[in-house]
Amino acid sequence: MANSYVALFKTAFKDTLAYKSSLLLTAVFLIVAPLLLVYVWKAVYANNSGVAVGGIPFNQMYAYFFFNSVCYLVAATWVVWIMRDDLKSGVIAVDLARPQRYPLSLFAASLPQPVFNIIFAAIPITVLLIVLAGIHVTMLSLLMFTAALAVTWAISNLFAFIIGILGIYITEVEGLYNAFGGLVYMLGGGILPLTLFPAFAKPILFALPFQFMAFVPSAIITGMISVQTYLNLMAVGVVWVVVLLTAAWLFWSRAKSKINAVGI
Amino acid sequence: MHESIIHVENVSKAFRVYEVEGTGLLSTFKRRYYTNRALDSVSFDVKKGEILALLGRNGSGKSTMVKILMGILAQDSGSVAVLGMDPYRDRLKVAMQTGFVLGAHPQLYTNIPAIDTLEFIKVLYKIPDTLFEKRLAYLTDLLGIRDVSRRQVRVLSLGERMKCNFLAAVLHDPKVVLLDEPTIGVDLPSRTVIANTILEMRKRSGSTFVLTTHVVDDILIADRIVLLDKGRKLFDGDSHKIRELTKSKLQVDLYFKKDVTKGFSRFGRVIGRRNGNIRLEVDPSTLKSSGFIKLLQSDELLDYRVAEPGLGYVLNTFYGAIGKRRR
Numbered sequence: 393m394a395n396s397y398v399a400l401f402k403t404a405f406k407d408t409l410a411y412k413s414s415l416l417l418t419a420v421f422l423i424v425a426p427l428l429l430v431y432v433w434k435a436v437y438a439n440n441s442g443v444a445v446g447g448i449p450f451n452q453m454y455a456y457f458f459f460n461s462v463c464y465l466v467a468a469t470w471v472v473w474i475m476r477d478d479l480k481s482g483v484i485a486v487d488l489a490r491p492q493r494y495p496l497s498l499f500a501a502s503l504p505q506p507v508f509n510i511i512f513a514a515i516p517i518t519v520l521l522i523v524l525a526g527i528h529v530t531m532l533s534l535l536m537f538t539a540a541l542a543v544t545w546a547i548s549n550l551f552a553f554i555i556g557i558l559g560i561y562i563t564e565v566e567g568l569y570n571a572f573g574g575l576v577y578m579l580g581g582g583i584l585p586l587t588l589f590p591a592f593a594k595p596i597l598f599a600l601p602f603q604f605m606a607f608v609p610s611a612i613i614t615g616m617i618s619v620q621t622y623l624n625l626m627a628v629g630v631v632w633v634v635v636l637l638t639a640a641w642l643f644w645s646r647a648k649s650k651i652n653a654v655g656i
Numbered sequence: 657m658h659e660s661i662i663h664v665e666n667v668s669k670a671f672r673v674y675e676v677e678g679t680g681l682l683s684t685f686k687r688r689y690y691t692n693r694a695l696d697s698v699s700f701d702v703k704k705g706e707i708l709a710l711l712g713r714n715g716s717g718k719s720t721m722v723k724i725l726m727g728i729l730a731q732d733s734g735s736v737a738v739l740g741m742d743p744y745r746d747r748l749k750v751a752m753q754t755g756f757v758l759g760a761h762p763q764l765y766t767n768i769p770a771i772d773t774l775e776f777i778k779v780l781y782k783i784p785d786t787l788f789e790k791r792l793a794y795l796t797d798l799l800g801i802r803d804v805s806r807r808q809v810r811v812l813s814l815g816e817r818m819k820c821n822f823l824a825a826v827l828h829d830p831k832v833v834l835l836d837e838p839t840i841g842v843d844l845p846s847r848t849v850i851a852n853t854i855l856e857m858r859k860r861s862g863s864t865f866v867l868t869t870h871v872v873d874d875i876l877i878a879d880r881i882v883l884l885d886k887g888r889k890l891f892d893g894d895s896h897k898i899r900e901l902t903k904s905k906l907q908v909d910l911y912f913k914k915d916v917t918k919g920f921s922r923f924g925r926v927i928g929r930r931n932g933n934i935r936l937e938v939d940p941s942t943l944k945s946s947g948f949i950k951l952l953q954s955d956e957l958l959d960y961r962v963a964e965p966g967l968g969y970v971l972n973t974f975y976g977a978i979g980k981r982r983r
Binding site: 395396398399400402403404406407408410411481482483485486488489490491492493649651652 | 671723726727728729730747748749751752754756758760761762763765766767768772773775776779780781
């Protein structure tokens with residue numbers, strides 16, 4: 393059965409490539425948006441007479457936001473939009489009529505954009521940063537960065553799926569998903585590294601899954617956190633993946649009987 | 657001789673829906689929820705190799721029934737078996753042995769040629785390469801779309817697209833094919849091709865078909881009709897039986913030398929009148945009455961024709977009778 397999901401991914405990828413310019417624009421936007429913050433931080437450092445903010449020198453901060461854009465490219469998912477459109481239009485009936493498990497076929501069909509993002513944007517940016525910008529990266533930190541990105545991808549897609557399932561009850565989930573995006577941006581290290589948050593907030597932020605959307609991968613590759621801290625945070629991330637996976641499966645098992653693809 | 661492939665017993669299904677009160681700017685907040693019984697204790701069986709037409713007006717519960725047979729929806733009560741399995745509980749197993757067309761929702765990817773989706777279907781249903789090539793050649797020939805499958809789906813005509821969809825549904829030679837309005841918006845030649853392919857498949861593989869449609873021509877290939885209205889089964893039988901049930905009248909066309917206007921209502925209902933041509937709807941017994949025989953012997957009459965009304969007319973009469981009863 394696994395072959396059928398690979399075949400679905402290939403077919404969806406071919407279909408998605410028909411919109412190459414759209415794919416490229418989405419990737420470019422995901423790269424550019426976090427980079428704008430580099431200029432904000434440039435101003436902060438200038439006003440601080442170039443002294444390190446919160447113990448982070450400018451070059452490290454600069455690299456942090458560059459790698460944030462790589463995180464967003466990996467975290468970007470179509471799961472919620474495909475599911476929203478499937479439910480609203482009734483197309484979900486076609487997917488459910490096939491001999492495939494809907495959640496898995498949904499992930500297979502949503503993979504083209506992140507794969508495109510990773511191949512055509514995330515990898516080139518990472519290589520450019522390392523080779524051209526001279527950011528010092530060891531093989532170990534690159535491996536840890538990649539492992540953290542795997543958790544980023546899993547958490548992002550599982551949240552998107554859970555919000556997508558809510559669409560069975562409330563139909564339109566765009567507002568909810570956008571609110572979630574805002575929350576992730578603020579609490580995940582999109583505005584500033586989590587190490588700069590007040591002391592009372594840090595234990596909470598480091599216990600939440602949002603830190604994987606930007607902070608953990610970017611912090612480990614730029615040397616902002618130690619290997620020990622990284623391992624502790626990865627343990628938290630893996631627990632969150634298991635929790636979200638279980639929650640998603642249970643929620644889907646209950647919610648699928650509520651689908652009323654009527655009148656199609 | 658034929659075993660039951662589909663068994664539906666006392667199946668009911670209700671949906672909670674709402675209506676808004678008024679049309680004002682804030683009317684969306686004034687919702688009145690109610691339960692819509694899409695299916696109400698429906699029972700029927702479909703035998704192996706049978707072509708069953710599931711008919712009914714819009715909102716009669718046909719599509720809900722098909723989705724229950726597909727395992728997409730679960731019934732609230734009653735039992736359903738497709739190929740001896742519960743389609744909701746054993747959805748993956750049932751789906752492997754069934755094909756489907758949802759007329760309103762094609763399963764082909766639109767930005768790539770149909771052959772790409774068909775290649776995916778080959779893997780999905782585990783069709784061996786040689787069999788895939790053989791089936792593809794056989795069906796594309798039968799459907800007249802040999803040159804079409806390598807063109808981007810979005811540039812195909814509606815008829816070509818629907819034929820490709822049908823091909824995608826039956827490529828794996830399913831035991832059961834569920835067709836929900838498979839010829840929606842399709843012209844007559846394409847409809848005929850699809851109908852002939854269904855008959856050919858039934859003859860060759862013994863496939864069983866359940867078809868919902870509003871197109872009368874599609875119904876002509878059905879062995880049996882199950883008619884639903886507001887979720888309830890009103891009729892189960894062949895097209896002859898439905899004609900008997902509606903006490904079908906005969907249509908008589910009379911062609912006169914000149915325009916005639918009066919005196920026909922005593923034979924039956926005048927349903928058409930133009931330039932000396934009169935169309936009457938009469939009881940079969942009227943043809944034997946002396947008055948009618950006298951009319952047929954009239955010098956003014958050039959020609960006449962007696963015919964059974966078409967199935968579309970019969971169904972319309974049936975729907976009309978239901979409407980009156982419900983009022």
